[in-house]
Amino acid sequence: MSRPSVRIQRLPHGEGLPLPAYATEGAAGLDLSSALPEETPLILLPGAFAAVPTGFAIALPEGFEAQVRPRSGLARKHGVSVLNTPGTIDWDYRGELMVLLINHGPEPFTVTRGMRIAQMVVAPVTQIMLEESGDLSETARGSGGFGSTGFGATFLKK
Numbered sequence: 001m002s003r004p005s006v007r008i009q010r011l012p013h014g015e016g017l018p019l020p021a022y023a024t025e026g027a028a029g030l031d032l033s034s035a036l037p038e039e040t041p042l043i044l045l046p047g048a049f050a051a052v053p054t055g056f057a058i059a060l061p062e063g064f065e066a067q068v069r070p071r072s073g074l075a076r077k078h079g080v081s082v083l084n085t086p087g088t089i090d091w092d093y094r095g096e097l098m099v100l101l102i103n104h105g106p107e108p109f110t111v112t113r114g115m116r117i118a119q120m121v122v123a124p125v126t127q128i129m130l131e132e133s134g135d136l137s138e139t140a141r142g143s144g145g146f147g148s149t150g151f152g153a154t155f156l157k158k
């Protein structure tokens, strides 16, 4: 399958780090590593969050976005996640890819240089044109939401 090609720029403090990469043939996300200085790891106390640099910037093609998502292993083992998940990387952003890590776990968590802290999923995105209107098309749901269909098993009415 052909893959869109995306330019990536290594920033000075990303020197020596591996490029973001798919860990397996079928991985949806490229793993992002921490570009924190070797000598100053970050200690995230329980409940704390911080923006962690990755050492790279990318130029997504127009019509694409990237989502910064947690790694389930870090979440399961340590309660560490991405605060704004999924973080949105806009196609016109040329700054450093940052990961807003949060420690939901009960223990302090240390982030070291090179640690794979999140994953980045690239996906097509559609921009829309809003048309202001006095009324909207009718549907069976109407304005029902926030649990309006209940919480038990649902069966389609024939």
Ligand SMILES: O=c1ccn([C@H]2C[C@H](O)[C@@H](COP(=O)(O)OP(=O)(O)OP(=O)(O)O)O2)c(=O)[nH]1
Binding pocket: 068, 084, 086, 087, 088, 089, 090, 091, 093, 096, 097, 098, 099, 100
């Ligand atoms: O987890 C994230 C989220 C965002 N960004 C970068 C890329 C994105 O294109 C830019 C702006 O993000 P967003 O639109 O979510 O932030 P905002 O608070 O709306 O800021 P802005 O006014 O700059 O758009 O910040 C990251 O590096 N990591």
